[in-house]
Amino acid sequence: MAPTDLSRAFATELRPLASGLGAFLVTAVFTPLVIRMAHRMGWVARPTEDRWHERPTALMGGVAIYLGAVAAWIFFPGGSWSWSLLGGATILFVAGVADDLRGLSPVAKLVAQVAAASVILVAGHRLAPGWPYWLSVAITYLWVIGITNAVNLLDNMDGLAAGIVAIAALTVAALAAVAGGWGRAAPALAVVGAAAGFLIYNRQPARVFMGDGGSLFLGFSVAALAVLHPGAGASGAVAVLAVPAAIMAVPILDTTLVTFKRIASGRRITQGGRDHSSHRLVFLGLSERRAVLTLYAVAGAFSLLAIGLRLFNLYLTLAVSALALVALAVFGVFLGDVSVAYPDGTSDPHAAGSAPASKSERARDRVLLRAVLSNKREIAGLVADLLLIVGSFVLAHYLRYEGGISDVHVQQMVDLLPVVVLVKVVVLYAFGTYRGVLRYAGSHELIRVAEASTVASGVLVVGLVVAFRFEGFSRSVFFIDWLVATMAMTAERGAFRGFLGYFASKRKGGRRVLLYGAGDAGYLALREIRQNPDLGLEPIGFVDDDPEKVGSTVHGLPVVGRGDELRGLAREFGVDEVILTISRLGDAERDELRKRCASGSAVCRELRIDFVPWQQ
Numbered sequence: 266m267a268p269t270d271l272s273r274a275f276a277t278e279l280r281p282l283a284s285g286l287g288a289f290l291v292t293a294v295f296t297p298l299v300i301r302m303a304h305r306m307g308w309v310a311r312p313t314e315d316r317w318h319e320r321p322t323a324l325m326g327g328v329a330i331y332l333g334a335v336a337a338w339i340f341f342p343g344g345s346w347s348w349s350l351l352g353g354a355t356i357l358f359v360a361g362v363a364d365d366l367r368g369l370s371p372v373a374k375l376v377a378q379v380a381a382a383s384v385i386l387v388a389g390h391r392l393a394p395g396w397p398y399w400l401s402v403a404i405t406y407l408w409v410i411g412i413t414n415a416v417n418l419l420d421n422m423d424g425l426a427a428g429i430v431a432i433a434a435l436t437v438a439a440l441a442a443v444a445g446g447w448g449r450a451a452p453a454l455a456v457v458g459a460a461a462g463f464l465i466y467n468r469q470p471a472r473v474f475m476g477d478g479g480s481l482f483l484g485f486s487v488a489a490l491a492v493l494h495p496g497a498g499a500s501g502a503v504a505v506l507a508v509p510a511a512i513m514a515v516p517i518l519d520t521t522l523v524t525f526k527r528i529a530s531g532r533r534i535t536q537g538g539r540d541h542s543s544h545r546l547v548f549l550g551l552s553e554r555r556a557v558l559t560l561y562a563v564a565g566a567f568s569l570l571a572i573g574l575r576l577f578n579l580y581l582t583l584a585v586s587a588l589a590l591v592a593l594a595v596f597g598v599f600l601g602d603v604s605v606a607y608p609d610g611t612s613d614p615h616a617a618g619s620a621p622a623s624k625s626e627r628a629r630d631r632v633l634l635r636a637v638l639s640n641k642r643e644i645a646g647l648v649a650d651l652l653l654i655v656g657s658f659v660l661a662h663y664l665r666y667e668g669g670i671s672d673v674h675v676q677q678m679v680d681l682l683p684v685v686v687l688v689k690v691v692v693l694y695a696f697g698t699y700r701g702v703l704r705y706a707g708s709h710e711l712i713r714v715a716e717a718s719t720v721a722s723g724v725l726v727v728g729l730v731v732a733f734r735f736e737g738f739s740r741s742v743f744f745i746d747w748l749v750a751t752m753a754m755t756a757e758r759g760a761f762r763g764f765l766g767y768f769a770s771k772r773k774g775g776r777r778v779l780l781y782g783a784g785d786a787g788y789l790a791l792r793e794i795r796q797n798p799d800l801g802l803e804p805i806g807f808v809d810d811d812p813e814k815v816g817s818t819v820h821g822l823p824v825v826g827r828g829d830e831l832r833g834l835a836r837e838f839g840v841d842e843v844i845l846t847i848s849r850l851g852d853a854e855r856d857e858l859r860k861r862c863a864s865g866s867a868v869c870r871e872l873r874i875d876f877v878p879w880q881q
Contacts, residue, residue, distance in 0.1 A: 280341050280451050281341070281438065281449075281450040281451040281453075281454045282454065283341055283451075284337040284338075284340075284341035284451035284452070284454050284455045284458070285337070285451075285454030285455060285457050285458035286458060287333075287336060287337045287340065287341065287455070287458065288333040288334050288336065288337035288454075288455040288456070288457075288458030288459040288462065289333065289458035289459070289461050289462040290333075290458075290462070291329075291332055291333035291336045291337070291459075291462070292329045292330055292332065292333030292334075292458070292459045292461075292462025292463055293333075293462035293465055295328070295329040295332050295333065296326060296329040296462065296463060296465070296466050296473060297466070298329075299323070299325050299326060299328050299329045299473065300323040300326075300466065300472055300473050302325070303323035303324050303325045303473070304323055308323065308324045308325050308365070308366070309321040309322060309323055309324060310322050310323075310324055310474055320470070322471055322472065322473065322474055323472065323473040323474070324365055324473070324474050324476045325362070325365065325473075325476055325478065326463055326466070326467065326473040326474055326475040326476065326479055327358065327361060327362070327365075327475040327476050327477070327478030327479020327480070327481075327482055327483075328362070328478060328479075329459075329462070329463060330427075330459045330460065330462075330463050330475060330479045330482060330483065331354075331355075331358045331459075331478070331479070331482055333455075333458065333459035333462055333463075334354075334455045334456055334458075334459040334482075334486065335351065335354075335355075337451070337452075337454075337455030337458065337459070338350065338351050338451075338452055338455055339351075341451045341455070348388070349384050349385050349387070349388035349390065349489075349493070350385075350452055350486065350489050350490070350493060352381075352384045353380075353381035353382065353384040353385055353485055353489055354381070354482055354485050354486050354489070356377055356380050356381040356384070357377055357378065357381045357413065357481040357482055357484075357485045358478055358481065358482040359377075360373070360374055360377035360378075360477075360481060361476065361477035361478035361479065361480065361481035361482060362476070362477075362478035364477045364478075364481075365476040365477050365478055374481075375410070377481075378409070378410045378413055378414070378481075378485070379406070379410065381409070381413075381485055382405065382406050382409040382410060385405065385409065385489055385492055385493065386402060386405060386406075390492055390493050391404075391405040391492065392404050392405045392408055392491075392492055392509070405492060408488060408491070408492065408509065409485065409488045409489060409492065411488075411517075411520070412484055412485075412487065412488035412491075412513050412516060412517075413481060413484035413485045413488055414484070414520065415484065415513065415516035415517060415519065415520040416429070416430060416480055416481075416483055416484030416487070416516050417477060417480040417481055417484055418516075418519065418520055418523060418541070419480075419515070419516050419519050419520075419541070419543075420474075420475065420479075420480040421541045421543060421544065422541075422543040422544070422553060422556065422557055424464055424467050424468055424469070424471070424557055425543055425557050425560060426475070426480055426483065426484075427460040427463050427464050427467060427475065427479075427483065428460070428464060428557065428561055428564075429515050429516060429560065429561070429564050430456065430460050430483040430484070430486075430487050431456070431457045431460035431461055431464070432561065432564045432565055432568055433487045433491075433512045433513055433564065433568065434453045434454070434456040434457045434460070434486070434487050434490060435453070435454075435457050435568070436512050436568035436571055436572065437450075437453040437487070437490045437491060437512065438450035438453040438454050438457065439568075439572055440508070440571070440572060440575055441453065443572060443575050443576065444575070452490065452493075453490050456483065456486050456487060456490065459483075460483065463475060463479070469553055469554055484516075487512075487513070488513070491508075491509035491512055491513070492509075507571075507574050507582055507586045508571050508574050508575055509571075511567045511568070511570045511571035511574060511586075511589070512567070512568060512571045514563065514564065514567035514593060515542075515560050515563055515564045515567070518542060518563075518593060518596070518597050519541055519542045519543075521597065522541075522542055522597050522600060522601055523540055523541055525601070526540060526601055527540070542560060542597075542600050543556045543557060543560060545600045545601075545603040546559055546560070546600070548603050548604070549603055563593075563596070567589065567593070570585065570589055573585065574586065581659065581660070581663050583655065583656070583659060584655070584656040584657075584658075584659035584660040584663070585656070585660070586656075587652035587653065587655050587656030588652070588653065588656040588657075588660070588753060590652055591649045591652050591653055591656075591753070591757055592757075592760075594649060595649070595757055595760050596760075596764070599760075599764045646698070646699045647690065647699060649757055650689075650690065650693060650698075650754060650757075651686060651690065653750060653753045653754055653757065654685065654686050654689050654690070654750060655682065655686065656753070657746055657749040657750035657753055658678070658681075658682060658685050658746050658750070659678065659682075660745075660749055661742050661743075661745040661746035661749055662674060662675075662678050662742055664745050664749075665739055665741045665742045665745055674739075677737070677738075684725070684728075685725060685746075688721055688724055688725055688728075689718070689721040689725075689750070692717050692720050692721035692724065693714070693717045693718075693721065693754075695717075696713055696714075696716065696717035696720070697713065698710070698713055698714050698717055698754075710758055711755045711758060711759055714751070714754050714755050714758060715751050715755060718747060718750055718751040718754060719747065719751070722743060722746065722747035722750075725743065726743055775798075775800070775801040775802050775803045776801060776802055776803065776841040776842055777803050777805050777838065777839055777840050777841050777842075778794070778802050778803065778804055778805065778840065778841065778842045778843065778844050779804075779805055779806055779807070779808050779825070779831075779834065779835065779838070779840050779842075779843045779844070780804060780806070780807050780808070780822075780843075780844050780846055781807075781808045781809075781828065781831070781843055781844065781845045781846060781858065782807070782808075782809060782845065782846040783807040783808075783809040783811075783814050783817075783819050783824045784809075784846070786846040787807060787809075787819065787846040788819055788820055789846075790844060790846045791804055791807075791819065791820055791822060792820070802842075804822055805822075805825075805838045805840060806822055806823045806824065806825035806834075806838065807819055807822060807823070807824040807825065808824070808825065808826055808827065808828055808830075808831055808834060808843070809824050809827065809828070810827055810828045810829075812827060815827060825838070828858070831843065831858065831862065835862060842869070843858070843862045843869045845858065845869065
């Protein structure tokens with residue numbers, strides 16, 4: 266290779282990295298200037314009921330983001346379609362800045378979003394280009410407008426929207442590398458760099474907010490990149506939508522959650538409030554920083570899934586997408602069950618509010634949702650199981666044949682799949698698995714699901730033996746299918762209870778208490794305290810007279826000492842109360858414990874729980 270060709274190839278490989286670094290530096294340099302100008306011009310966000318910042322914070326951080334990304338796009342173009350990305354993003358940046366300064370009506374912002382999406386379509390780019398033209402165009406409009414608004418809504422906590430966009434744009438760049446087009450990753454890495462340069466100043470407590478100028482610009486940019494970038498596409502009708510949807514899983518989850526909860530509570534969809542996914546995580550007991558990092562982790566996991574989906578064929582894509590979708594849905598349902606506060610002081614599921622929906626709006630929304638919400642528990646459980654059954658059966662084939670599945674076995678799998686779904690759903694329903702309440706799902710419900718899954722697999726095998734003598738079918742496939750499906754369906758039901766326990770253990774605040782007695786009754790008392798925040802108690806640890814228990818943990822809570830150390834432990838941990846959970850205590854022992862509590866400046870009270878152990 267000639268020196269000129271070598272230098273040209275080297276420059277091609279370095280261009281994406283230079284694009285990202287350049288955008289980062291420009292944004293990082295211009296953001297402090299924007300902060301000074303914003304304070305001088307009075308462009309600041311005052312503390313309000315639906316935002317959690319405690320001091321006036323500069324707006325217009327989106328200006329620096331725009332300058333950083335656009336400078337990189339101009340100096341390090343990623344292909345002939347860069348002008349369409351630049352044109353559409355500029356339209357929404359201008360609309361966002363106008364909204365920040367003067368306020369735009371929702372209709373005006375929607376017109377700007379339609380115009381920006383049209384720029385992409387006029388340039389000849391759209392999602393699912395192999396589909397009918399009218400359908401492909403409609404999907405592209407819905408995608409670009411939906412994701413732009415989703416990121417705009419997600420901008421409710423310091424660093425959240427910018428970080429999620431950075432993860433999504435980095436995924437698009439990685440998809441370019443997978444597709445062999447690393448040299449065209451420059452526009453995506455420019456968005457990553459601009460978002461990262463802004464995040465330096467947007468970490469809690471934030472010195473600057475991006476405003477609508479930044480959130481609309483970033484939202485459109487990452488949505489357009491999924492349409493424009495050759496690495497973001499995939500073959501197959503499912504994969505062509507599953508890949509970009511996985512990239513933007515967190516904004517889609519948040520928008521869906523907020524929309525349904527506001528409609529269900531009789532509120533306007535556009536009304537503000539502390540009811541986003543990030544807010545709900547904070548209400549569960551996480552700090553704002555940990556809530557943001559949790560959503561970053563979810564976005565990262567689905568970004569890895571998007572890269573994997575780009576490598577899989579259609580059927581494996583279907584299986585993995587189904588399992589991931591159920592996991593995300595369970596997480597969303599769990600967050601939706603969290604009670605949140607609105608600006609007027611009300612909380613879910615109660616309606617009213619400072620900007621309530623009109624009677625006609627409430628009637629329209631309830632008609633749309635009545636069929637779903639009236640039987641939401643059964644419908645949600647059935648849909649989740651359908652996805653898990655399909656995903657498990659397809660995945661079982663690919664695990665059995667280690668990816669080398671033949672066309673004959675693929676056709677056999679497709680032909681048998683409807684029978685598998687029908688048999689399993691009927692058996693699951695007959696076993697009453699859809700009558701349980703996720704919040705209280707315990708060992709009985711999980712065992713019932715495992716039994717139903719086992720019976721359903723047995724019915725399938727017996728049916729194949731009777732009909733075909735099991736000739737041409739793999740025994741391993743049905744064993745793997747039973748194992749994967751059973752694990753998936755029990756995990757689906759157990760995850761809700763697991764989320765409750767985990768987030769309850771992270772909740773802080775209230776009167777600090779020690780639990781005396783690390784036995785069965787102590788465990789039940791701890792569970793009640795954690796799952797009932799209205800009690801206003803924060804468990805610090807257990808105290809137990811058994812020296813072998815000291816240093817161990819019960820449901821994540823440590824056994825910090827023995828009963829004769831109660832006085833010192835109460836003072837050491839700043840305990841307000843000591844709760845006695847031991848039922849078999851004499852009067853003299855109770856009096857002695859109360860004296861120890863009093864000498865440690867703690868109140869001693871008794872909680873009686875009659876626990877009857879299981880006996881053969």
